[in-house]
Amino acid sequence: xxxxxxxxxxxxxxxSTVVGRRVATARRSALSLRRPMPRGLERRLGARRIMAVRxxxxxxxxxxxxxxxxxxxxxxxxxxxxxPQPPARRLPHVHARLTFEDGSQLWFQDxxxxxLLRLYATADLERxxxxxxxxxxxxxxxxxxxxxxxxxxxxAIKLFLTDQRRVAGVGNIYASEILHRAGLHPAARACxxxxxxxxxxxxxxxxxxxxxxxxxxxxxSDYATLGGEPGGYSRYLRVYDRAGQPCRSCGAAxxxxxxxxxxxxxxxxxxxxxAGEESPHPGGPRLRRGPPDAAPPTPRPRAPERARRRRx
DNA sequence: GTAAACCTGGCA
DNA sequence: TGCCAGGTTTAC
Numbered sequence: 001x002x003x004x005x006x007x008x009x010x011x012x013x014x015x016s017t018v019v020g021r022r023v024a025t026a027r028r029s030a031l032s033l034r035r036p037m038p039r040g041l042e043r044r045l046g047a048r049r050i051m052a053v054r055x056x057x058x059x060x061x062x063x064x065x066x067x068x069x070x071x072x073x074x075x076x077x078x079x080x081x082x083x084p085q086p087p088a089r090r091l092p093h094v095h096a097r098l099t100f101e102d103g104s105q106l107w108f109q110d111x112x113x114x115x116l117l118r119l120y121a122t123a124d125l126e127r128x129x130x131x132x133x134x135x136x137x138x139x140x141x142x143x144x145x146x147x148x149x150x151x152x153x154x155x156a157i158k159l160f161l162t163d164q165r166r167v168a169g170v171g172n173i174y175a176s177e178i179l180h181r182a183g184l185h186p187a188a189r190a191c192x193x194x195x196x197x198x199x200x201x202x203x204x205x206x207x208x209x210x211x212x213x214x215x216x217x218x219x220x221s222d223y224a225t226l227g228g229e230p231g232g233y234s235r236y237l238r239v240y241d242r243a244g245q246p247c248r249s250c251g252a253a254x255x256x257x258x259x260x261x262x263x264x265x266x267x268x269x270x271x272x273x274x275a276g277e278e279s280p281h282p283g284g285p286r287l288r289r290g291p292p293d294a295a296p297p298t299p300r301p302r303a304p305e306r307a308r309r310r311r312x
Numbered sequence: 313g314t315a316a317a318c319c320t321g322g323c324a
Numbered sequence: 325t326g327c328c329a330g331g332t333t334t335a336c
Contacts, residue, residue, distance in 0.1 A: 002331090034333080073331080074331090111320055112319045112320050112321085113318080113319055114319065114320095114330080260314080262329090262331095
């Protein structure tokens with residue numbers, strides 16, 4: 001489930017690995033991903049050198065020389081694999097393969113095919129439909145910008161954070177983690193948050209995402225770095241996929257609810273409605289001000305069922 | 313604003 | 325055999 005930290009980790013790896021390499025041949029599979037594979041990929045990438053690798057939200061942009069950019073979204077299971085030498089083995093679900101002039105290869109593999117590969121003229125990229133409507137950058141977000149955006153939305157704050165038009169790059173895992181650290185109930189409506197609540201979110205967003213980037217992201221089953229290694233942040237997660245286990249801050253059992261057809265995990269005590277504070281919406285969640293505690297995360301052993309699900 | 317659809321591997 | 329995981333698009 002690649003979110004901003006996983007995509008940024010991959011961007012850095014690609015930047016140090018493939019920038020400067022010139023494509024000898026490019027191949028694509030006949031299968032469609034989220035959209036059909038770009039026509040003319042073989043011709044448009046052939047004989048071009050990769051000049052830069054950029055990121056916007058969960059999108060990667062591989063800039064090739066002479067005004068061609070490959071826009072990439074990893075979807076759920078997309079990954080890049082780099083081989084210094086042409087590999088002898090074959091792998092399933094490989095949808096694009098770049099062979100560089102020195103014989104090294106870069107593959108794009110995506111089992112579930114929710115990913116996206118699309119070619120643009122670099123100069124036209126800012127008009128790309130995928131990038132045009134991306135929301136605020138969570139790494140440099142100003143609390144007042146978040147507050148101004150949140151007060152216009154009536155959806156639950158968890159859904160607000162995962163809406164790419166509002167905040168670019170946060171997905172299901174990190175939304176739960178950020179709200180736990182901010183001490184906010186995931187079902188609280190975005191428009192009901194106060195300035196302090198938004199300040200807490202704006203503070204925790206770069207903190208959680210930054211920690212995850214430093215640990216090369218989170219791996220449960222599919223995400224992997226360029227050489228196939230899993231990310232290292234899974235053991236620092238405080239609530240995600242920990243239903244029934246004790247909260248690291250207060251010991252209460254972590255709860256799981258469904259929001260927008262996705263699982264949300266939270267601590268009913270640390271993220272409880274604020275005691276003594278009236279909810280503006282009777283029956284709805286009330287807010288709690290202040291983060292549970294900023295103690296450093298305690299590495300946890302991987303849950304047995306997840307260990308079984310991990311591929312490598 | 314809400315929910316189905318897309319897709320495959322893992323698991324009960 | 326059928327359910328579940330979830331990022332995004334699409335339809336309602």
